[in-house]
Amino acid sequence: MRYIFKFPDIGEGLEEGTIVEWHVEKGQKIESGDNLVTMETDKVVTGIPSPKSGTLVKLYGKVGEIINVGDALVEIEIEGTETTEDPTDTKSHVEAVKEEGAGVVGTLEIAGSGAVLSASTEGVDETPEEAPKKRKTLATPVARAMAKDLSVDINKVEGTGPAGRIMKEDIQNYLQSAKTSAPAASSTGQVFTPEENLVEVEPMTQIRKTIAKNMIQSKHNAAHMTLFEEVEISELDRIRKKFKAKLADDGVKLTYLAFVIKATAMALRKFKSLNAQMDMDAGTMIYKKYYNIGIAVDTDKGLMVPVVRNADRLSIAEIAAKITEFSEKARDGQITMEDMQDGTFTITSYGSIGGLFAVPVINYPQAGILGVGRIAKQPIVKNDELAIGLIMPLSLSVDHRIADGGETARFVNQVMAYLEEPTALLF
Amino acid sequence: MYDIVIIGSGPAGYVAAIRAGQLGLKTAIIEKNVIGGMCLNWGCIPSKAIMESAKLFKRIGKDAGRFGIGGIDKKALTFDWSKAIKRSDGIVKKLTTGVEFLLKKNGVEIIIGEAHINSASSISVNNRNLEAKNIMIATGTKSPAIESTVEGLIIEPKELFKAREIPENIVVTGKTPVAIELAQAFNLIGKKVTILCPGDRIMPLADQYVADYILNKIKKDRIKISFETELTSTEGIYADGILSLGEDEIKCDMIVNAATRKAILPEIDIDMKLTEEGYISVDEDCQTSIPNIYAVGDVNGLSYYAHVGSAEGLHVVNHIKGIKQKLDIKKYPINMYTVPEAAQIGLTEADIKEQGYDYKISEFPMSANGKAMTEGNLDGFVRILSETKYGEVLGVQIVAPNATDLIAEASAYLEMEATIYDVAQTVHAHPTISEVFMEAGFEAVDQAIHK
Numbered sequence: 001m002r003y004i005f006k007f008p009d010i011g012e013g014l015e016e017g018t019i020v021e022w023h024v025e026k027g028q029k030i031e032s033g034d035n036l037v038t039m040e041t042d043k044v045v046t047g048i049p050s051p052k053s054g055t056l057v058k059l060y061g062k063v064g065e066i067i068n069v070g071d072a073l074v075e076i077e078i079e080g081t082e083t084t085e086d087p088t089d090t091k092s093h094v095e096a097v098k099e100e101g102a103g104v105v106g107t108l109e110i111a112g113s114g115a116v117l118s119a120s121t122e123g124v125d126e127t128p129e130e131a132p133k134k135r136k137t138l139a140t141p142v143a144r145a146m147a148k149d150l151s152v153d154i155n156k157v158e159g160t161g162p163a164g165r166i167m168k169e170d171i172q173n174y175l176q177s178a179k180t181s182a183p184a185a186s187s188t189g190q191v192f193t194p195e196e197n198l199v200e201v202e203p204m205t206q207i208r209k210t211i212a213k214n215m216i217q218s219k220h221n222a223a224h225m226t227l228f229e230e231v232e233i234s235e236l237d238r239i240r241k242k243f244k245a246k247l248a249d250d251g252v253k254l255t256y257l258a259f260v261i262k263a264t265a266m267a268l269r270k271f272k273s274l275n276a277q278m279d280m281d282a283g284t285m286i287y288k289k290y291y292n293i294g295i296a297v298d299t300d301k302g303l304m305v306p307v308v309r310n311a312d313r314l315s316i317a318e319i320a321a322k323i324t325e326f327s328e329k330a331r332d333g334q335i336t337m338e339d340m341q342d343g344t345f346t347i348t349s350y351g352s353i354g355g356l357f358a359v360p361v362i363n364y365p366q367a368g369i370l371g372v373g374r375i376a377k378q379p380i381v382k383n384d385e386l387a388i389g390l391i392m393p394l395s396l397s398v399d400h401r402i403a404d405g406g407e408t409a410r411f412v413n414q415v416m417a418y419l420e421e422p423t424a425l426l427f
Numbered sequence: 428m429y430d431i432v433i434i435g436s437g438p439a440g441y442v443a444a445i446r447a448g449q450l451g452l453k454t455a456i457i458e459k460n461v462i463g464g465m466c467l468n469w470g471c472i473p474s475k476a477i478m479e480s481a482k483l484f485k486r487i488g489k490d491a492g493r494f495g496i497g498g499i500d501k502k503a504l505t506f507d508w509s510k511a512i513k514r515s516d517g518i519v520k521k522l523t524t525g526v527e528f529l530l531k532k533n534g535v536e537i538i539i540g541e542a543h544i545n546s547a548s549s550i551s552v553n554n555r556n557l558e559a560k561n562i563m564i565a566t567g568t569k570s571p572a573i574e575s576t577v578e579g580l581i582i583e584p585k586e587l588f589k590a591r592e593i594p595e596n597i598v599v600t601g602k603t604p605v606a607i608e609l610a611q612a613f614n615l616i617g618k619k620v621t622i623l624c625p626g627d628r629i630m631p632l633a634d635q636y637v638a639d640y641i642l643n644k645i646k647k648d649r650i651k652i653s654f655e656t657e658l659t660s661t662e663g664i665y666a667d668g669i670l671s672l673g674e675d676e677i678k679c680d681m682i683v684n685a686a687t688r689k690a691i692l693p694e695i696d697i698d699m700k701l702t703e704e705g706y707i708s709v710d711e712d713c714q715t716s717i718p719n720i721y722a723v724g725d726v727n728g729l730s731y732y733a734h735v736g737s738a739e740g741l742h743v744v745n746h747i748k749g750i751k752q753k754l755d756i757k758k759y760p761i762n763m764y765t766v767p768e769a770a771q772i773g774l775t776e777a778d779i780k781e782q783g784y785d786y787k788i789s790e791f792p793m794s795a796n797g798k799a800m801t802e803g804n805l806d807g808f809v810r811i812l813s814e815t816k817y818g819e820v821l822g823v824q825i826v827a828p829n830a831t832d833l834i835a836e837a838s839a840y841l842e843m844e845a846t847i848y849d850v851a852q853t854v855h856a857h858p859t860i861s862e863v864f865m866e867a868g869f870e871a872v873d874q875a876i877h878k
Binding site for chain 1: 817843844845846849
């Protein structure tokens, strides 16, 4: 039987992904669960495992091409069953999904016409029906090839051909206007054309698109308020140095960040509005009783925010181990969708690269984000005398709709108290 | 007040008039000669009818025995031009009557007379004054006259397709496919033919590859051709059946004037912009320098093809009615009724080079096509030029006995912006000549099967 495996929605409402690398070739025998392809979606770079065992008869798309969720990814010839089914018959596939799909690949549901994650709350039944209803965009073969090649979403292009057919020229005009309109709106009024050679114009990666969308969403929706502080961490530094070598034996790097995460999680337990979000439509405040701290990680692909779950209940050593794991994953491009879900508060430690204070953008819809600046020795006044202190700058942005000024200041004081005297974290 | 008055009832004018009538516009069409214009009366239709007679004549003599038909004495075969013309006249009559019927059926007023444009909204004809919101000039073209004092020596195409004797030695002037076609028709019925070709190549609009193929063919058929030769007068160079051109002495009993045609301008009292070559200058919607006056067909110099004229005429009527469309004459086929026929569409190889495409050529010969073999016609090829990135079909050229029909498939490819992958994936029935497309498609994608 010929089985078409369609690109599943591996996250929440993904629309498309870019092929990063094929791990299999046409004609190869594969086992269920074998990694087929690495895809970059707007949230993660992730491997897609095969739902079936058999022989690969067709791979759709080359490296760099965009595949829409629900589009065919590979065709697998499954041995021992008759080839009676028309592989292009979508309907029979939706049925195949229902009877054999569930659970074959663990978290991945086999995609029907509208693929869903099994863990998703969306119903398996309603989604597949929606997708085929969408009217197929009329476009000429050349226009389609060109749109695919240049990463143009053909559904956004207006067709000028007969019956609204999208022609080659429409794609070119769309690209031209996309190029000229965005920069033209900027204050410089500059228009960039690739011909000038002074600029390089390249299509946005999925991750960059998501970052842009999220940043704007946050700035648009949250009422940002930022508070700056400095905390003296000589004692913390002493403890860190003391246990650093011990953890290094297990391959774990004990960083300042591990302490900051622990201190923040513990403080959040005392100030519930900093670990909250609001639902304006429902008119409700949602206070979360779990403390999952996202940490902003700088990768070559762009910013990613993996989450340390239940940080309040982890030891500093356990948190440090988690950070080490995430940095290795980030380096190898292995951070998964799952790693990044369910954060309740975020910490960004830009100071490890540079910068004292910043105005961090809240990871919407969370209530706050704590920025950690560059730690440096500085003169301090201690017992009316000058002394050398180790200063950590802190910048806390909160959504002022959720957290009031007093609450915010008290929260920072608590975080600082834990950082000044880390043994307090034990009590 | 007319919504539109059309001057000229050739394929540009009459098609526009029918369409205008269909759309409910008050329409008049003025014709100074006969309905149908050059195409129907002394162009496309009679020339094709005569060509069929000539091809059949040649074929019977050449192929009958080989195809198993006995009882034909090759030497006894004769060609009766006048009888062939009689058949042609029947067809012309049928078609022009049909056009007249369609014009009337769609409420178009037919006025026989010579039009005179007084202003952007006024035309006089037969002492009548017509007020018009829009005027369409579709007056066509004619070959510039060749001066001669010898009576009956110079024959215009208009005069050719009449009952007459065809002499032995014929000179055809011109470089267009029409000139080549006429020369070949005379050659097929056994006449001695010389082409006087202004310029250094025949059929300048054709891809060089196509033109070279046809040039080889006419040389093989012993048609003489003299390049860089333009004949404007026979004064002092013609005597006693000999045309003296420099050192060349050409036997010549008749000169057929098929030189590149010039605009026939209507009488007009207002200034209208012309091109350098004397055609009426128009914009992308065929509008002249005077708003509401349009020029379609040969007279605007964009093309000499009836189907292009018709398309322009329709475009203008739609434009007047506010229906937005784009006129892209590069996407219209160019047909050449040579022997074998030639046809092309889209960009030529020279165009492609000039526009800087990375391109690929895939060619499949008729000689490898089963159906062509059964018909005994092995001449020709199909040639697909595609760009390499997306595989877009940029141009198609065909030389084949029925190339002018085969090109229709390529027209659809161009209109739909198809790629070579679409060509290769379109199954063509066997045995047909059209299989050459699929084979050329296979070759463009990978490799042809039967080559």
